[in-house]
Amino acid sequence: MSSHPNCDAFVDKLLTWYDDNGRHHLPWRKNDASPFEVLVAELMLQQTSVEQVQEVFEEFVEKFPNPDSVVAVSEEEISEEIEPLGLQKRTKYFRKASHRIIEQHGGHVPDERSELLDLHGAGEYTAASVLAHAHGKDAVAVDTNVARVLSRVFGLDAADDPNAAENWDLAERSSPTGRCSDYLHALIDFGSTVCTASNPKCSDCPVADLCDYAE
DNA sequence: AAACCGGGGCT
DNA sequence: AGCCCAGGTTT
Structure with a gap:
């Protein structure tokens, strides 16, 4: 688990959001x-x-x-x-x-x-x-959505760089054992609907209270 | 490290 | 007209 104090809370809230709002029908x-x-x-x-x-x-x-x-x-x-x-x-x-x-x-x-x-x-x-x-393995994959969400929430420098080791490290340390697939889908869905590249919906964001980026 | 691929949607 | 999209390959 990550050393970041908000990490567990973030994963918990994100997965809850995903259960209710994820694109499970794909x-x-x-x-x-x-x-x-x-x-x-x-x-x-x-x-x-x-x-x-x-x-x-x-x-x-x-x-x-x-x-x-x-x-x-x-x-x-x-x-x-x-x-x-x-x-x-x-x-x-x-x-x-x-x-x-x-x-x-x-x-x-x-x-x-x-x-x-x-x-x-x-x-x-x-x-x-x-x-x-x-x-069903515990592997993490960082695309532009995942990089953007993680770097915003945890205040990383590598803002939207999917190739930055910083983002892969954080993804791995924050990923819930046994639920990597759900976690990755959650990050992607969240990044494409709430934590969007432009005009993110911070006012309607379930993790705004623990996010370094939200205003 | 940078160029390139690609149609479709959004600004 | 320009930028982005569940990136990767080639130069």
């Missing part, structure tokens, strides 16, 4: 979402809004529920499905990652950080996300 957060579906969602969500991903995710995983189904079709068939998302390079991510999962991991999405990092298109954030959301 298809890739379903309890029975497969590890491959989680990986697909994480790749789609890179620099892409949730609303855009919602438009294509379910049809994609219905057509391509596993790595075998991805490599079985032409590049054009994959590209066609994700075209509305932009960042067309991800077509190659899906194909290369699927090939590696089949050849190196028997068709199953790996559950070790180093193996996930070897998948094309998966960096530190995506690897940690898959560990937490697909395999």
Whole structure:
């Protein structure tokens, strides 16, 4: 646990807020979402809004529920499905990652950080996300939302830098054992609806009383 | 360390 | 017109 005096209280209030206000309906957060579906969602969500991903995710995983189904079709068939998302390079991510999962991991999405990092298109954030959301492991992933929320609440210098070690350290020290997946989803939902980049809703924030940033 | 990818929404 | 979005790869 963190040495920061407000840490436990912050996590507690955030998780309570998440229970009531989180986007629990998102298809890739379903309890029975497969590890491959989680990986697909994480790749789609890179620099892409949730609303855009919602438009294509379910049809994609219905057509391509596993790595075998991805490599079985032409590049054009994959590209066609994700075209509305932009960042067309991800077509190659899906194909290369699927090939590696089949050849190196028997068709199953790996559950070790180093193996996930070897998948094309998966960096530190995506690897940690898959560990937490697909395999239930205690791993933290810091994106722009998480970095912004943590740095604001705890008054860090690395304001909105997802690559700053300061933010990853704080995320790890504050993360509740056994509930990393919920905690990360909570931080993201909170960062995208309340603790927003511009015009944050501090006047309607459940943790404003212990936040270094709130006025 | 910086460039680049990308369509869509918001300002 | 400019900035941002569940970042990562390439130069």
